[in-house]
Amino acid sequence: MDIIVLKDVHKSFGPQKVLRGLNLNLHKDNVNVIIGKSGGGKSVLLKHIIGLLKPDKGQVIIDGQDIVPLSERELATVRQKFGMLFQEAALFDSLTVAENVAFPLKEHTKKKHKEIMEIVEEKLAQVGLKGMGYKMPSELSGGMRKRVGLARALALDPQIVLFDEPTSGLDPVMSAAINELIVRTKEEFGATCVVISHDIPATMATADFIFMLYEGKIIATGTPDEIKHWDDPVVQQFIHGRAKGPIRVV
Numbered sequence: 001m002d003i004i005v006l007k008d009v010h011k012s013f014g015p016q017k018v019l020r021g022l023n024l025n026l027h028k029d030n031v032n033v034i035i036g037k038s039g040g041g042k043s044v045l046l047k048h049i050i051g052l053l054k055p056d057k058g059q060v061i062i063d064g065q066d067i068v069p070l071s072e073r074e075l076a077t078v079r080q081k082f083g084m085l086f087q088e089a090a091l092f093d094s095l096t097v098a099e100n101v102a103f104p105l106k107e108h109t110k111k112k113h114k115e116i117m118e119i120v121e122e123k124l125a126q127v128g129l130k131g132m133g134y135k136m137p138s139e140l141s142g143g144m145r146k147r148v149g150l151a152r153a154l155a156l157d158p159q160i161v162l163f164d165e166p167t168s169g170l171d172p173v174m175s176a177a178i179n180e181l182i183v184r185t186k187e188e189f190g191a192t193c194v195v196i197s198h199d200i201p202a203t204m205a206t207a208d209f210i211f212m213l214y215e216g217k218i219i220a221t222g223t224p225d226e227i228k229h230w231d232d233p234v235v236q237q238f239i240h241g242r243a244k245g246p247i248r249v250v
């Protein structure tokens, strides 16, 4: 079943047409990776999926429900299906690691402090940060901060976890660890993962399905193997990182 479906989505900012009749079907319980050039509209697409932006035209169907007509209050309920790991982990620097992970539980549940702290410990252990709850974010490495971000994203046991460029700025070993975490998020937590990535080797290693965004549309959809052999010079140029080809470098 497709948990996220976008139908003929159009979005412009002034004269700039960012999404131009985009169709996308993301598969439940899989790692779905969206690739595409910088400034191509991947973040804009992600914002449509969580209802932070509304399309000029088209449907955004989450778990069977078109979220485009929903009010802010109704959207807040839909957003509880999502966990989100932002690019820079977006931790609250004045709160401890444990308080960061506890934050969504305090905001969105009526659970007691003791129960919240048990969940926090469990989530931290699951991302390899057992006993680190007392630390401040500034005391952590970039990879550890991402893992705290992931523990926070998983705190409410979301059905869907969104990862916005999860390995940007990390060394290769830390990137590999984060990629493993994405696969574990699917396998152990049973979540559907939606990943935005520039990292082609990581995408090939972790994705069940890859979607390539180009000029406001999804121009290729397939397994890593299918995308590797996709018969389109745009896709081939992108996945091989060639400077020359049909993709214009602006």
Ligand SMILES: Nc1ncnc2c1ncn2[C@@H]1O[C@H](COP(=O)(O)OP(=O)(O)OP(=O)(O)O)[C@@H](O)[C@H]1O
Pocket: 013, 018, 036, 037, 038, 039, 040, 041, 042, 043, 044, 045
């Ligand atoms: N709120 C907004 N108002 C005006 N223009 C916007 C807005 N949000 C995004 N854009 C424009 O839409 C285009 C696509 O931006 P977006 O951030 O989605 O690209 P991206 O594919 O995520 O890029 P990157 O990989 O570099 O993060 C950009 O030209 C950006 O300037």
